[in-house]
Amino acid sequence: MKKIRPILFIRNRTNSLFLRLIAGFLCIVLLLASLTFYSVSESKKSVKHEVVKYNTSMLANTRDSYENHLDLIKKQMLLFFSDEKILLLQNKPANTLYPEIVREIQQWTTVPYYYINNIVFYSKPNDLVLEKGTSTNAKAMFNVFYTSSDYPLEFWTKQFEEKNTYRIWPAAPFYSEIIEGNRLSLGEMIPVVIKGQYNPGFVMIVFLNAAKMYEAYHQSVNEELMIYDAQGKPMFGRTEGEPFLSFEELQETKDAEPFVRDGKYYFTFKGKGTGFTYVSRVPVDRIAAQTRINITLLASILAAITLSILFSFLFAARINNPLKRVIESIRGMNGETAPLRSSIKEFDIISGQIHGNRMLTRQLSFMNHLKAIRGQDTDASSLDFADKPFVFVLFQIQPGKNEANTPAIIQNWVYYLRIFIDSQLKPDFPGSLTFQIERDQILSLVFTENLDKVRSRLGEMKKVFDQDREHGIMTMAVTSAYSASNQLTSAYEEAQELAGERLLTDETQIISERSGVPVAIGFSPDQEKELEANLKAGNGAQVAALIEQQFAKWHRKPPTAASLVRFAETAAAKIRGFVTPFPLDPDKVDAVMVREGERIARCSTLFELELLLLEWVTGTAQAVREKKDEKHPVTVQIAEYINEHLAEEIYLDVLADRFKMSSGYLSSYFKNKTGMNIVDYINETRIKKAALLLDDEGLKIREAAEQVGYKNITSFNRMFKKYMGLTPSEFRKRNESV
Numbered sequence: 001m002k003k004i005r006p007i008l009f010i011r012n013r014t015n016s017l018f019l020r021l022i023a024g025f026l027c028i029v030l031l032l033a034s035l036t037f038y039s040v041s042e043s044k045k046s047v048k049h050e051v052v053k054y055n056t057s058m059l060a061n062t063r064d065s066y067e068n069h070l071d072l073i074k075k076q077m078l079l080f081f082s083d084e085k086i087l088l089l090q091n092k093p094a095n096t097l098y099p100e101i102v103r104e105i106q107q108w109t110t111v112p113y114y115y116i117n118n119i120v121f122y123s124k125p126n127d128l129v130l131e132k133g134t135s136t137n138a139k140a141m142f143n144v145f146y147t148s149s150d151y152p153l154e155f156w157t158k159q160f161e162e163k164n165t166y167r168i169w170p171a172a173p174f175y176s177e178i179i180e181g182n183r184l185s186l187g188e189m190i191p192v193v194i195k196g197q198y199n200p201g202f203v204m205i206v207f208l209n210a211a212k213m214y215e216a217y218h219q220s221v222n223e224e225l226m227i228y229d230a231q232g233k234p235m236f237g238r239t240e241g242e243p244f245l246s247f248e249e250l251q252e253t254k255d256a257e258p259f260v261r262d263g264k265y266y267f268t269f270k271g272k273g274t275g276f277t278y279v280s281r282v283p284v285d286r287i288a289a290q291t292r293i294n295i296t297l298l299a300s301i302l303a304a305i306t307l308s309i310l311f312s313f314l315f316a317a318r319i320n321n322p323l324k325r326v327i328e329s330i331r332g333m334n335g336e337t338a339p340l341r342s343s344i345k346e347f348d349i350i351s352g353q354i355h356g357n358r359m360l361t362r363q364l365s366f367m368n369h370l371k372a373i374r375g376q377d378t379d380a381s382s383l384d385f386a387d388k389p390f391v392f393v394l395f396q397i398q399p400g401k402n403e404a405n406t407p408a409i410i411q412n413w414v415y416y417l418r419i420f421i422d423s424q425l426k427p428d429f430p431g432s433l434t435f436q437i438e439r440d441q442i443l444s445l446v447f448t449e450n451l452d453k454v455r456s457r458l459g460e461m462k463k464v465f466d467q468d469r470e471h472g473i474m475t476m477a478v479t480s481a482y483s484a485s486n487q488l489t490s491a492y493e494e495a496q497e498l499a500g501e502r503l504l505t506d507e508t509q510i511i512s513e514r515s516g517v518p519v520a521i522g523f524s525p526d527q528e529k530e531l532e533a534n535l536k537a538g539n540g541a542q543v544a545a546l547i548e549q550q551f552a553k554w555h556r557k558p559p560t561a562a563s564l565v566r567f568a569e570t571a572a573a574k575i576r577g578f579v580t581p582f583p584l585d586p587d588k589v590d591a592v593m594v595r596e597g598e599r600i601a602r603c604s605t606l607f608e609l610e611l612l613l614l615e616w617v618t619g620t621a622q623a624v625r626e627k628k629d630e631k632h633p634v635t636v637q638i639a640e641y642i643n644e645h646l647a648e649e650i651y652l653d654v655l656a657d658r659f660k661m662s663s664g665y666l667s668s669y670f671k672n673k674t675g676m677n678i679v680d681y682i683n684e685t686r687i688k689k690a691a692l693l694l695d696d697e698g699l700k701i702r703e704a705a706e707q708v709g710y711k712n713i714t715s716f717n718r719m720f721k722k723y724m725g726l727t728p729s730e731f732r733k734r735n736e737s738v
Contacts, residue, residue: 530725538625
């Protein structure tokens with residue numbers, strides 16, 4: 001001790017801490033040495049027991065996971081099977097139900113923790129199969145799209161004769177053979193068949209991904225697993241080499257009691273819900289190898305104890321000063337000071353972690369204050385900055401229209417934006433806080449009342465944001481100055497309101513004042529009628545002119561982006577409503593207005609939104625026109641007769657006698673071929689002819705009405721406005737102005 005005492009005196013002004021550290025190290029070393037020797041002596045007994053216990057526990061976890069998942073699937077699928085739309089599909093299948101049911105199937109299959117590959121509804125009387133991709137027949141489904149040697153088409157047709165209303169079948173590989181001779185593996189599936197008690201001709205088949213369930217639920221270093229059903233039939237298996245014991249041999253053992261057979265440990269459990277038997281096995285020599293402790297290990301333990309005693313003296317001397325600095329740093333963290341930095345790597349990690357945790361706590365407390373959420377955090381008092389004026393700067397991010405910008409890329413970009421914003425504000429405004437509060441929003445709390453200085457700094461940041469517009473457009477909303485923390489919620493609400501004033505432009509915007517009272521935008525009732533009439537008539541030029549007229553006034557005085565998005569969403573819904581189910585079916589409209597919500601959200605300028613709506617209305621009108629232009633011999637003859645006798649009274653009975661049909665059959669036949677009632681067709685044809693006649697300024701409106709078969713001018717005016725959206729007088733005035 002006399003030799004090392006001078007060293008201790010140099011390293012530490014007092015040796016009390018050092019002596020305590022030495023004593024503590026020595027006690028720990030002696031205790032560890034005793035425990036190590038005791039553990040070595042007991043390890044041979046305990047390791048084997050623990051290995052067996054581990055494998056037993058892992059198999060129990062596997063059983064519980066499978067049982068819980070299969071029970072969840074049963075409950076959820078029975079609820080889905082009893083859904084109103086599925087009941088309608090069973091009793092009265094209609095094409096209009098298919099898209100909505102397919103979308104629901106797709107939603108089920110995209111839930112990752114359900115491990116559902118597909119859901120199939122099979123109606124035997126209608127030879128109808130409905131699944132996540134399309135609707136088809138049974139032969140195509142089970143011989144092409146989902147084919148398996150274990151489950152041929154004959155197997156599925158026999159399910160209608162089964163008495164079971166719910167049954168899980170063994171796993172088997174499935175393939176897709178869309179191109180003959182080219183089999184594409186779909187993976188190993190576990191089919192679950194659900195059948196209604198009162199409708200045996202309709203079944204629901206749920207295909208569970210067996211491989212993903214195995215990877216998720218068999219979390220063990222031992223990969224071998226076998227599952228038998230209640231009758232002893234193999235349901236699923238993963239083996240390495242020789243096969244498992246048969247189900248009859250397993251019945252000779254007790255459930256959950258491991259046993260040795262043919263040099264292998266077998267572990268079994270039985271599920272209560274399904275009655276399945278779960279079996280895993282481990283080679284005996286693998287367990288024995290884990291219990292061997294050789295001389296080298298024992299010598300290493302002794303050497304480690306000796307070195308531990310030697311280095312205890314050195315470490316105790318070196319740890320004294322860093323420990324003091326840690327304590328000083330922790331004390332410093334209670335204030336607003338930055339964490340103390342050191343050349344010691346471990347101390348930097350500890351100091352940085354403490355500082356990071358404190359900042360996280362402050363931000364959480366701040367969020368509670370911000371959104372008026374009552375919390376119990378002890379750091380809340382530090383937010384009571386009564387004499388500290390502040391402003392909020394809300395950064396609203398509008399993702400760019402580049403389709404390569406995936407959600408992951410956008411989130412990375414937003415993360416680096418937050419780092420950039422924080423680095424730009426803190427030098428000018430010490431103590432400011434910046435953090436992400438929503439997926440597309442970053443909020444900065446800036447302690448100042450100098451709004452001009454804040455705007456100046458944001459102006460510099462705007463130059464950077466303008467160069468990064470390929471990822472998204474930034475809007476910066478700056479609130480007025482506030483004086484105390486109890487105004488946080490009010491300031492936050494003002495920031496959100498200011499952000500709502502964003503215009504639809506691809507430029508970075510700085511907003512610090514409200515433009516006024518929000519004004520609702522949209523079509524007038526007359527414009528809606530004109531839009532509906534021209535869409536149903538397939539008049540693409542007229543509907544395009546209506547859209548362009550609407551946007552022309554917005555180019556002069558642009559409304560807010562939020563108002564325009566609401567208008568576009570409403571317009572899209574109206575376009576769909578006007579033309580479905582007649583004259584267009586929903587599938588054709590879907591083909592024109594594909595991904596409408598996503599495409600509206602990606603519009604970054606007013607011009608882009610205008611082009612999008614023009615694309616939709618002209619495309620829809622073109623589809624209507626193509627539908628109406630479909631030629632059928634009888635309908636062509638009927639149309640020719642109507643066009644030749646527009647000035648006369650045209651009666652349905654007269655038409656039916658002329659074409660040797662009953663009036664009811666003629667009406668239904670014409671509507672089926674053209675998508676339009678024959679009376680509506682007569683009226684529309686007359687109004688179109690009248691619109692052409694009104695181009696002649698020398699012809700009176702009454703004369704035009706008489707030439708197309710209207711004797712009553714009031715009826716003519718009413719019918720003209722219904723189909724053209726304008727009265728005859730308004731129509732003639734508009735043409736004159738054009």
